[in-house]
Amino acid sequence: MSTRIVPAGWARHLEPSALQRMLETAAAPDVLSLSLGLPAVELFPREACARAASDVLDRVRTLQYGLPSAPLKSQIVQLMRARGVDCVEDEIFLTSGAQQGLQLLARLLVEPGGRVATDGLTYTGFLQAVRPLAPRILTVPVSADTGPDLDALEARLASGERPALLYAMPDGHNPLGTSLAAATRVRLVALAARYRLPIVEDGAYSWLQYGDAWPAPLAALDRGQVLYVGSFSKVLGPAYRVGWIVTPRHLVQPLSILKESIDINTATFSQHVINRYLDEGHFEEHLRQLRTAYRGRRDLMAAALTRRLPTGSRWRAPSCGFFTWVEVPGLDTTALLEQALAIGRVAFVPGAAFSADEVPRATSCLRLSFSNVPVDRIDDGIARIVSAMSYVRPRAERAAGARVATL
């Protein structure tokens, strides 16, 4: 008789994220997906990247294992300096996407069973990254208008809580779409410095800014306090799986050892292709085009929401990133998703999927992504979601006591 092979205790409690499940549902060919934060692949510079790929195949040992590409690190230094983050090549650690950056930093900084702090509604990939460490998660109430409640964070820190890290998304928060005001950034970094709390700043959407003023990353305010996690996924393609951490030098070696045990090195081929592409000097122009295209999609979604949402709904168009966060008071958006899929063949992500703690929060909210929807389908998508609302029983009795912690 064969043995039933069982995962270790900690792994038995792992669950697929709501987003992973969503990827499967939304992948059905007849479903219009406003759910996932997928970039629009048709906007990527495919010809230039094909040229770069063929070039590097000819010229360098790109199909071999390899050290992190020094020229790519230099390019990243330039990108970061342009955003006010003063760093050097030795402080750039290449990763397999921002996701691996989060995972490596969690492993490096958090003791098993230790504490981490994050917004009450947060990127589920961060939760996935820390979960194997079985941490205690301290949640900071967060508002879609102004970001994390820094008074609440300060009170927790003043009362003696000492999380190993604070995870922050100051640009184009996932899921709320919020970008933090400059003054909030300054206060957050000062608070972290006072309590020696390392901040892991997730800049996955940082280059997709739609306004004129680009607030400085947290890492520009205090390099010693902030570990910046960046990525080429949303601007050149997630398939490359190339991201980076801007880290103090003394963490590079432990990060390298950890990373080697996971995937040896970041895909060398991708590193060289991206470096070659950046060398051609068209990246700035490409970013401008991306911003124009996504701003257009954002505005179309805003127009559709203005036209179609029931009175009393609240939402705001983001100044960065892919997401519009909507609240329809009294509506159970998890129930709405079932109806929207069944009747309208349209998908979004219910707010509760982003709760960082056991209590389902934002149950009347939904995250809508405008990034990967054909422009001529955006209004139709919103129309279908709104018509599915009439099939969901109003949740008046629960709404009265519901804690919409997010808005």
Ligand SMILES: Cc1ncc(COP(=O)(O)O)c(C=O)c1O
């Ligand atoms: C906030 C946030 N951080 C990190 C990631 C992961 O990005 P990458 O593809 O670079 O691993 C995502 C992907 O959607 C994201 O939304």
